[in-house]
Amino acid sequence: MTEVSAPPAAPDAAARAALGRLRTEVGKAVIGQDAVVTGLVIALLCRGHVLLEGVPGVAKTLLVRTLAASLDLDMKRLQFTPDLMPGDVTGSLIFDARTAAFEFREGPVFTNLLLADEINRTPPKTQASLLEVMEERQVSVEGEPRRLPEPFVTIATQNPVEYEGTYPLPEAQLDRFLLKINVPLPSRDEELGVLRAHHGGFDPRDLKAAGVTPVAGAADLAAGRAAAQRVAVADPVLTYVVDLCRATRVSPSLELGASPRGATALLAAAKAWAWLTGRDYVTPDDVKALARPTLRHRVRLRPEAELEGVTTDAVLDAVLATVPTPR
CATH class of the missing domain: 3.40.50.300 (P-loop containing nucleotide triphosphate hydrolases)
Structure with missing residues (x-):
């Protein structure tokens, strides 16, 4: 046989x-x-x-x-x-x-x-x-x-x-x-x-x-990069990314909010994370998971907020808590 x-x-x-x-x-x-x-x-x-x-x-x-x-x-x-x-x-x-x-x-x-x-x-x-x-x-x-x-x-x-x-x-x-x-x-x-x-x-x-030995190479990264590009993103999730970034621009604790480049970076990182976890679509939780590392260096605290001990991560946590999450 x-x-x-x-x-x-x-x-x-x-x-x-x-x-x-x-x-x-x-x-x-x-x-x-x-x-x-x-x-x-x-x-x-x-x-x-x-x-x-x-x-x-x-x-x-x-x-x-x-x-x-x-x-x-x-x-x-x-x-x-x-x-x-x-x-x-x-x-x-x-x-x-x-x-x-x-x-x-x-x-x-x-x-x-x-x-x-x-x-x-x-x-x-x-x-x-x-x-x-x-x-x-x-x-x-x-x-x-x-x-x-x-x-x-x-x-x-x-x-x-x-x-x-x-x-x-x-x-x-x-x-x-x-x-x-x-x-x-x-x-x-x-x-x-x-x-x-x-x-x-x-x-x-x-x-x-x-x-320590090589377990992956440039070809794996190239294949993964192409696959992550194909990850689907529903319109409500796209809107959620935009609303999060726009909320940083009106936060009373920030004098500089995230730019549109920050929004595109957050979207790309969320797609890559979704693919790594085995999904071909992005969820709002993917966006939340990458919001802090993607945006924390793109915003600037007001001096009075710094004096009060406020941190950028705390401000981003507040933004994530106030912007409605799509369902």
């Missing part, structure tokens, strides 16, 4: 399964932070950039390195300092004495995942060179454009408790990031797990020894 093999999985389902294994693979080196990993995958599916904010020592750099190793993507880390020049980011023309000609030497941006560590420690001129690359996905030198690899995502970090010697990103530049994800301190059990791992010999500089 001839054995009948099971039909191959559809490309969408295979890509979803591959990306779903990321949490387990990242968990070999990073304990906890599942929500942060999910946010980074959503950004990759949307071809968007991420701003990670957390106190030192919560494994922001290790998280990005492990994600890149799990995705079989090239990753480069760039430490932002006050003396960093734009050419150190994008690359520059170098004179070659052997050929008597200028040759372009690629900068760290020519990669798949760029970790921009402490982005707020470099002056605005250097910040602008990176943010231009993020928007255009190319480097232009002497009028000649040079495309970046695909995919290309910038994951920038900043410290929320230390502001001396920093250059905060203005709102117009923050708007270029798809998500701003707060990296929390681990729970008691998670921190205990971290200590047990280090006591057992875990070396954060040797991911291979930790057993």
Whole structure:
């Protein structure tokens, strides 16, 4: 009797399964932070950039390195300092004495995942060179454009408790990031797990020894990106996204609300999350789940609200509570 093999999985389902294994693979080196990993995958599916904010020592750099190793993507880390020049980011023309000609030497941006560590420690001129690359996905030198690899995502970090010697990103530049994800301190059990791992010999500089291997690649991301684009969105849900963003513009606690770019970012992130969870349609709960990371860096508190201890997340929670949810 001839054995009948099971039909191959559809490309969408295979890509979803591959990306779903990321949490387990990242968990070999990073304990906890599942929500942060999910946010980074959503950004990759949307071809968007991420701003990670957390106190030192919560494994922001290790998280990005492990994600890149799990995705079989090239990753480069760039430490932002006050003396960093734009050419150190994008690359520059170098004179070659052997050929008597200028040759372009690629900068760290020519990669798949760029970790921009402490982005707020470099002056605005250097910040602008990176943010231009993020928007255009190319480097232009002497009028000649040079495309970046695909995919290309910038994951920038900043410290929320230390502001001396920093250059905060203005709102117009923050708007270029798809998500701003707060990296929390681990729970008691998670921190205990971290200590047990280090006591057992875990070396954060040797991911291979930790057993981290690629479980997905650029092809899976491309298939997932195409599938997320096809996710259906009912008109009431579209209206809900618009109403949420418009509500931030009239909030008495905010002097700057979310722009239309914020609305498109929220829609794209909600579609990617819906696809990751196995649905081909967006629900209002998907929008609510992504509202804070998508909008928290696109709004600005009034000074009097800051003095009263109000936070942007608290304002967004109030907006989510007051704008009617479609049923």
